[in-house]
Amino acid sequence: MQVTMLTKVCDKKDCPTLYATDRGxxxxxxxxxxxxxxxxxxxxxVVEIPVELLKKAIADGVI
Structure with a gap:
């Protein structure tokens, strides 16, 4: 599986992040x-993510 980072809500290495796969x-x-x-x-x-992560993904046009 190939994974591409779409967006995250911090400048740190480890934080809530959204990725896309080549599986759609x-x-x-x-x-x-x-x-x-x-x-x-x-x-x-089950994972918990901040709502801001999805808002940022939409604003960035990645989803």
């Missing part, structure tokens, strides 16, 4: 945690 899908880097109370199937995960 998106990958999201965010904060993990288990305090959400959700039941998540094996092989899936």
């Amino acid at each position: 899908t998106l990958l999201v880097q965010g904060y993990t945690g288990d305090e959400h109370g959700l039941t998540v199937p094996q092989g899936e995960g």
Whole structure:
């Protein structure tokens, strides 16, 4: 799978980031945690991202 960084909301190396894949899908880097109370199937995960990340992606025209 080829991954291309689309946008992020900070100037640091590690922060919430949105990526595109050559499969026509998106990958999201965010904060993990288990305090959400959700039941998540094996092989899936939940990440928390700031709303600003999606707003920036839309404003930048990458999604």
